[in-house]
């Protein structure tokens with residue numbers, strides 16, 4: 186069991202590498218089930234995938250997608266909702282079929298039934314082939330926040346103060362950041378056949394170090410990934426700067 190750690194020179198190289206892994210996967214299996222993330226980190230990856238699509242190097246027509254998470258309290262057309270993000274950065278520019286796109290849809294619905302339905306859909310799709318992840322400065326993956334315990338399946342979550350603080354950069358004020366979200370659980374994520382985690386920038390260095398420490402803790406959800414058999418971490422030099430000699434213990 187080992188994490189494959191790829192250290193690259195720049196955000197751009199990280200984005201290209203991640204897009205290439207997705208393209209290779211989709212070429213191998215045209216009806217690939219992709220798990221997708223939002224946030225600043227994968228924006229460049231989506232831009233690369235759109236470029237590949239424009240150059241006819243990738244075809245998403247049979248691809249099925251599941252997003253990790255969505256805020257509670259923002260309508261899908263809100264500019265900061267993850268629905269809006271995904272359409273703006275990816276879906277509006279490529280040929281993923283609308284019926285193949287899955288993002289937890291929380292508005293005006295009971296979160297419990299949304300979560301059960303989401304898990305059922307993942308099962309019906311026969312699981313995720315390739316899951317893309319970012320990492321929070323507090324070690325969260327999806328919105329699985331550090332705590333005494335973690336949830337296995339899709340669930341409603343109270344966002345950690347650190348997450349609200351970090352994500353307030355996307356909103357006019359901190360008070361506008363939703364405090365709750367629906368997220369895939371660590372079991373849903375760990376069920377993916379392959380996982381690629383992207384990390385960029387110095388602010389992620391400590392979280393990346395703990396993720397690769399050789400210790401697993403619910404206090405650092407990303408550390409669970411050390412138990413998965415096929416994880417690739419693509420980190421730029423800044424995000425990898427606290428790994429010993431750039432050569433992590435878990436390699």
Ligand code: F6R
Nearest residue numbers: 222223224225226319320321327
């Ligand atoms: C987003 C998600 C989060 C982010 C993480 C890092 O769908 O699930 O775990 O990946 O908060 O966000 P950025 O990339 O904005 O630093």
